Amino acid sequence: MxxxxxxxxxxxxxxxxxxxxxxxxxxxxxxxxxxxxxxxxxxxxxxxxxxxxxxxxxxxxxxxxxxxxxxxxxxxxxxxxxxxxxxxxxxxxxxxxxxxxxxxxxxxxxxxxxxxxxxxxxxxxxxxxxxxxxxxxxxxxxxxDVYDAMVEDYEPYTTGAQIAAIFDEMRPRLVALRAAVLDRPEPAALSGSFDELIQMQLAQKLAITFGYDLNNGRVDKAVHPFSSGSGLDVRITTRTSETDPFNCFYSTIHEVGHAAYEQGIDRDYLLTPLGRGVSMGVHESQSRIYENQLGRSRAFTGWLFDQMKDAFGDFGIADADAFYATVNRVHNGYIRTEADEVQYNLHIMLRFDLERALMAGDLQVNELEAAWNDRFKADFGYAVDKPSNGCLQDVHWSVGLFGYFPTYSLGNVYAGCLYQALRAAVPGLDDQLADGDTSGATAWLREHVQQHGGLYAPREIIRRASGIEPGPEPLLGYLEQKFSAIYGL
Structure with a gap:
């Protein structure tokens, strides 16, 4: 040898x-x-x-x-x-x-x-x-820089300062869009009770719809949804709430995005350094594009509306257009994983700044709850009501994942670039999604991103797939266009 x-x-x-x-x-x-x-x-x-x-x-x-x-x-x-x-x-x-x-x-x-x-x-x-x-x-x-060393575990070749610059570019437009949207009438929210066993059955159907291979995976329940494993054994979890089936459905689609990445990697790379996703930012680009640009699109939510009517009967939403607005409702809330697309990245920016301060020693652990609550009130305009809606809501810090949080927003940025290229490459995308057919989109992502695993550096794989230098403009443009249409801005 x-x-x-x-x-x-x-x-x-x-x-x-x-x-x-x-x-x-x-x-x-x-x-x-x-x-x-x-x-x-x-x-x-x-x-x-x-x-x-x-x-x-x-x-x-x-x-x-x-x-x-x-x-x-x-x-x-x-x-x-x-x-x-x-x-x-x-x-x-x-x-x-x-x-x-x-x-x-x-x-x-x-x-x-x-x-x-x-x-x-x-x-x-x-x-x-x-x-x-x-x-x-x-x-x-x-x-x-200690925090840079932490980030390297999750997003190689990226620094805290580079992330901060991206966030500084994003924040003003996100805040302005949020203010404009929240000034408009809010779409109806779901109400009523949704059987949790039926939720899990529909979640499994959604997983299959988005290309998850259950021969090499399984769907279970956990407090905090996650995806685990690579290669021939890639498992996902979701969670249910009797009053909020969207939590289950979109957590499932999100985790399928992660799992599809791992399942789509070239099998020749199995159990090698290239046999896993190249970074958490690229990983999140897959989970977020599955969940948001595809799963929350007008085309796909029309199909999902019919699925929910078949599963639950009349659940109080009049038609597919109203359902689309409900799925994409921008509203006050505490939980990052339940946040709408407009406000999600603001949740990440809060965590990024706090964990960066913790690693620098500028913030002590016994000051964390007060710092979180103060920052949340400043950013969102209302007070945290209980710790599970504040600094105890995420598992990440308990398991030592410092440097992980910013990759969620980097993933959104990457997803914006990929979606722009995907729409140009798959002109019949909306018609496919309206039929519950995600294969055109998922096949494009598998060919241009997923199969390569760790072959290319994170920004390089996004550059190759999208044809542009990764940056927040496509994401911000997508958000402004989508929510201006929904809210009549």
């Missing part, structure tokens, strides 16, 4: 172990008994110790020095292995293990604190998570 072959064989075993760790995480979020949390924390710590040792194995450096890739794919494999190795060797093994242990335990503490509306029960463990993640960031940054 050549050095390249030996390196790739080693990498496949490491990736397989990583998949096992991910499956433990899926189990913890879905079916694990609550009392198993302390043991699961030890299990996660043990497998992280093995993974870290492999990622930082000195043989990897030797193989990298000796390997001679023959093509573009081989060069990309080495690029990603080298990037992961360079990061792994900077983080002490005991620190990586400690982070895995505390974040597994913190997840359960967060869930209970959220259920009890008790921020004080969560803050001590969050303090530990933040402290350990700062140490990790400092080790990775080696004198540079």
């Amino acid at each position: 050549t050095a390249f072959d030996e390196l790739m064989a080693f990498q496949r075993d490491t990736s397989a172990l990583g998949q096992i760790a991910g499956r433990l995480g899926w189990d913890q979020e879905t079916v694990m008994p609550r009392g198993a949390a302390p043991q699961r924390a030890e299990e996660m710590a043990a497998i992280e110790a093995v993974l870290h040792a492999r990622r930082a194995d000195p043989r990897v450096a030797e193989w990298l020095d000796q390997a001679a890739p023959q093509d573009e794919v081989g060069k990309a494999q080495l690029r990603e292995i080298r990037r992961a190795y360079d990061r792994a060797v900077k983080v002490p093994a005991d620190l990586a293990t400690a982070i895995a242990r505390i974040t597994s335990a913190a997840q359960g503490t967060w869930a209970q604190a959220r259920a009890d509306e008790d921020v004080s029960a969560f803050l001590p463990v969050l303090e530990e998570v933040v402290s350990l993640k700062r140490q990790e960031g400092e080790a990775l940054a080696q004198g540079g």
Whole structure:
């Protein structure tokens, strides 16, 4: 075997172990008994110790020095292995293990604190998570910006300053659009009761409609919807509310976007660094374009309206046009995952600024709730009513995902670029969506984005697919046009 072959064989075993760790995480979020949390924390710590040792194995450096890739794919494999190795060797093994242990335990503490509306029960463990993640960031940054080092895990080759510049460009137009929309009469909201078993049945139908392969996946319920796994085992979760079926349906479509990305990657890349989505921003571009530009379009909501009438009978919305307005209703709310397209990115900007301050040490954990509440009141104009609608609503910080939040809005920006190109490439798109046929759109996304996995850098894959330099203008134009039409601006 050549050095390249030996390196790739080693990498496949490491990736397989990583998949096992991910499956433990899926189990913890879905079916694990609550009392198993302390043991699961030890299990996660043990497998992280093995993974870290492999990622930082000195043989990897030797193989990298000796390997001679023959093509573009081989060069990309080495690029990603080298990037992961360079990061792994900077983080002490005991620190990586400690982070895995505390974040597994913190997840359960967060869930209970959220259920009890008790921020004080969560803050001590969050303090530990933040402290350990700062140490990790400092080790990775080696004198540079700690938050930049965190972002690198989720959106390679991007800095906090670059993200802040994009957000500064977006904010004025989003705020102006929100003000104009909220000054107009609000469309009717859904009311009544919607059987949760029927919701799950329709959610499964929606998953299939958007191309999710259930031979290599499954749909379960969780407190916080997510997608897990890659390659031949890609699982999603959703959640139900008796009074809000949209939460279930659009969470499902969103997570299918993530899962379709993983299922669509070239199988030749299975269990290699290229066999997963290249970044969370590109990942979010898929989930957001599935959920919003496709799933909330006038064409597709017309089909969904008929599906809901068949499933639930008359549910109080007069016709497909009224249903479209209801689906896209802009309204006050606290929850990021339930936010409309106009306000969603403002929720992300709040979290981005707070977590950046936490990593810089400018904001202390015991100040987080007050800082969140003050910022929310300033940005949205009304006060947070309870912690589960405030700083306890998201799981991300409990599991150490600092640097993750801004990728949601980067994903929206990327989705805007992709949708512009998609509409030009698939001229019959609306007619297809009106029939509940997403195949034209999903096939285009699979060809131009998903199949490539990690072959190209994040901005490069969006540039190749859309034909333009990634930026917020297509997204902002789409939002202004769509909501001006709905609200008669």
